[in-house]
Amino acid sequence: MSTEILMPALSPTMTEGNLSKWLIKKGDTVKAGDLIAEIETDKATMEVEAVDEGVVLDLLFKEGEANIPVNKAIAIIGDPNEKVEVKKEAPLEKVIEEKKIEKNIETKIENKKADIIDTPSPKIEEDRNLSSEEITMRQALRDTMAEEMRKDNKVFILGEEVAEYQGAYKVTQGLLQEFGKERVLDTPISEHGFTGLAVGAAFKGLRPILEFMTFNFSMQAIDQIINSAAKTLYMSGGQINCPIVFRGPNGAAAQVAAQHSQDFSSWYSQVPGLKVIAPSTPYNAKGLLRSAISDPNPVIFLENEILYGLKGPVNNDINFSIPIGKANIEKEGKDLTIVTYSIMLQKSKEAAIRLKEEYNLDSEIIDLQTLRPLDTETILNSVKKTNRLITVEESWPFGSVGSEIANIVQRDAFDYLDSPVIKVNSADVPMPYALSLEKLYLPQVDDIINAAKKVSYIK
């Protein structure tokens, strides 16, 4: 009886991997615990051990083959004594052939892969410098940091695992090699301490980029972010500014539960003195990160772990930037306005397609890009046109970014509204672990559709 060795999921967000190297060959006998292959994940290159024992009957992928979905068979092992028996019933070649056919069937990994629609918005397509090649969000972020570090010696990066490990999510890959350990610094796991240190360095004129491995850990350092970084310009009567970027993944990852999956966008957006940015595509990640690094104020730059692998075209001009405080009308429409940001842009776009197909509703989608300062003008102009508004975000409902937008819209566009504003948020509970509950917790396309129907009085 033969056993398949499947492409393993080596990180919570991994949906596919590259086969860097086989450590076994056909005919080898493997025991449980033997190293069999090196797999490159979305985060790192890792060695994979055998769990079952037997003789390697076949390797289904060649070294160097890329984008092999998780759970696809990559090798077959079996008992050499039983090999003959297998042959009796069906030639071994045929067994293997069947396995090869199976490997072409998409293995669906529910909820691990973001439902991503990565067609660029019309505005982006008008960009004459748009690259023909598509790159990932993590590469866009990496390239922008490298470009800014080349321009200005005062820009440096620090954080946990940013240097030798090449970034916990590979966002800082190669920076240590190019800029050296004076400018790419691995810190101990002491967020409070190294955040205060970076803030002090910014007061003194450097331009730190501080990576939180995830924004969950920024809670350890929040005093330095709010009481020191955000307020000192004001408290010093304009003397001491703090040009720093706090960046890292924010929001839900995949099944990492309550302490590692939460959205802090409204927390930080509440604080005067901070600017808060939440990119949604490689294109705007590039333009916005450049603006963040050049900004003389502290900027909270909220990335999303699930979006790191999102591919899209970018503008490769090393001076291309997107201004802070400007929303992007991702899709024009006339029947209702969907205001969203970060990963929820993707779900909103999917909802918009279905709303058109199933209910003939033409949605206008606004991607905020910057949460503070908020582009109220773009929101209000849209609501004045569509007369209906829903907000879609991943954060908890109480006091969310959508809450503030609802407030602004009822105050400044009350007469234009044909229905109450409806917010789509996560469930008002800590993030659960179970896959089924996690899905229930997060806003889904159906939730957006239901909200859109409600503001449009469609039953």
Add this chain to the structure above:
Amino acid sequence: MKKLQKADYIKMYSFMLKIRRFEERAAQLYGMGKIGGFCHLYIGQEAVVVGILMTIDKNDSVVTTYRDHGHMIARGLDPKRIMAELTGREDGYSAGKGGSMHMFSKENNFYGGHGIVGAQVPIGTGIAFTHKYNGEKNICRTYIGDGAMNNGQVFEAFNLAALWKLPVLYIIENNKYGMGTSVDRAAAGLDLYKRGEAFGIPGEKVDGMNVFSVIEAADKAGKYVREGNGPYIIEVQTYRYRGHSMSDPAKYRTKEELDNYKQTDPIEIVKAEILKKKIATNDEIEKINKDTLEEIKNAAEFATNSPFPKDSELYTDVYL
């Protein structure tokens, strides 16, 4: 040890006296309702900051706690503008937006004035990081109260400073009480200067009532740090005559304890030395006293006549 010139003695005396008179006047203005909020006085601790002052380079940086008036005066900043910040006026160092606890002077490398206990320690470590990053020979002096020595971020900063050999001199001003809690009720292990030992940071305990002891220790420690050996800790044993802040009646300590410390008043020690060494006569000392009193009186006058910030200032300086 640094060789002191005659002028140095006069400088020390003048600065310590200026701080004392300033704080007394601040207390008075507080009582009159001219200064609001929290106001933490430095009376009794003058020898610490003035002793350190004698060993500094103008391009060195300083960062301290909210008990910062004396630190600003020692940095050579204008008592008028310090007092105007205390009264919340537009001529204050923070244009009336910071108050007693949050004062800064970037041009004088004075980086606050921080209101959160312990927060200045990683910040000072980061300023030292910048000196090193820029290849400067300067150091950052980071003052810490005894209360902050039980604060986690202090140890995180110690670890980073030692790990990266940063030019930071930590000065623990142990005035025996973190607000109303005495050190022995707050700290397990009273030798605060030893708290860098695990990180390999040398530490030393110094009599902070005696400015000459402070100078000797600061000179040695400053050289060590400036030569690129990494951080150093000085624990200065001092005492505040007043309560934690203006609203503190200091019932947690005895009058005898206070009187006992007043016997070794830091200003009297310098004065006695000046007279003993015949650096100045009694009359000359008297003149300094009078001039200082006058200067501080003028500062108070200035600070109570300076205009309040304009209403439009509410919305400035939030972003650059």
